Amino acid sequence: MLNVLIVSDEAKEIYTLFKSNSFDLHAEDLKLKGNSLRNNSTELNGYDIAFLDLDTEGWQTRLLELRQQMPVVTFSKPDTKRAVEAMKLGAADYLEKPLTTDAFNDVIGRYKKKILEHKYGFGEILGTSMPMQEVFGLIKKAAAGESNVLITGESGTGKELVARAIHRWSPRSEKSFMTINCSAIPDTLLESELFGFEKGAFTGAIQTKKGILELADGGTVFFDEIGDVSPLFQTKVLRVIQEGEIMRIGGTHHIKVDVRVIAATNKDLKIAMSKGAFREDLFYRLNVINIHIPSLREREDDIPLLVKHFIEKHAAKRKDLLIKGITNDAMNILTNYSYPGNVRELENIIERAISLANSPEILPSDLPSFLLANPQKRKMIPKLKDAILTTEKETIVSALHESNWNISHAALKLGIYRQQLQKKIKDLKITPLFH
Ligand SMILES: Nc1ncnc2c1ncn2[C@@H]1O[C@H](COP(=O)(O)OP(=O)(O)OP(=O)(O)O)[C@@H](O)[C@H]1O
Ligand SMILES: [Mg+2]
Incomplete structure (x- = not known):
């Protein structure tokens, strides 16, 4: 089901286009609702995509409001100036009138694929549990805007996947997504990686090299493990965010860069701040939107789905044996474990089980022995309020x-x-x- 909101004074005529026979979607896949631009009280909840008519006054305000919630496809009588303005304000697409079924078909087809890529998740991020539905909502919101995002969550919960999804859904998706792993690289190297250097800036700098921030111009930079960088380096990152400019090492002039920053950490930055190990101003600059990914033990409903997904993903490696699934007993053991290493640990367990398996279904004996030794569920009693x-x-x-x-x-x-x-x-x- 794809819920389409049409915001136009000619919503009725546009309906007819959607409903025409040559349209590629079955009627039950689409739910359409028209809304006049003059009616300000549009209920925005529940829509996946909006079509906004630019031939009515006040469309700019409407666009800014709608794009916070969903991709907005705009349309008007041919008018390049207006099209450019709409794209600058964050429209996802622009179509010229007269609208045709083909044009709609094409655009909806593209978004339908994006939106419904996976029935149970957000692209490759799977999850049917309530907490993950919240995460998906936040990804959607973050993708529609330009604010910086801080993704928090234990190791292996899918922080990088979420960062990539935000970029892929954002208006910057055509430009690069560059990752810098702050914990893996020492400060000095981090600096040359991020800012680049001029030829001769230091021994070994035999030619000028652009840094990640410059290469990502127009796109997104993902600072992974931001909690691990030194205070000095934090100051440098803050400067980039505030000023939107960098200087290559050994350089003499500033270079403007337009990057969206997404950062992730498995540390509690509030504690780090209270100890003076993390700059507060940087925290507030990054934490404009916070997406917290719950640990896997807080969303055990997702386990069976993830198990099946990882079986499909890794089964292809067994050329000799067609792995089709998992026995109920083995699945029970997997749903009863508490996964300190979260989704990554679950994936490793499945990958290992597949390599050990001697039958088309994964058996309890294919699972690591520590799972078998401790099959009792460590069931947490939730607080009554929760x-x-x-x-x-x-x-x-x-x-x-x-x-x-x-x-x-x-x-x-x-x-x-x-x-x-x-x-x-x-x-x-x-x-x-x-x-
Ligand atoms: N919801 C999910 N659906 C499908 N795969 C997932 C999901 N969450 C995580 N994974 C998979 O688990 C692995 C770990 O994910 P990712 O690297 O994004 O986690 P992370 O939070 O960045 O971990 P770390 O803190 O260790 O860097 C990846 O292989 C990813 O594809
Ligand atoms: Mg990571």
């Missing part, structure tokens, strides 16, 4: 799902007022990306 919230959220999501995300219908099912439901959707951060 348990109530989770149940409330799940109930609301299933009512919304059954009502095709029609808020009024869902409210009726739940026996509450529409306004109450809207408030809960907002408070509980329910995002309708995949349903």
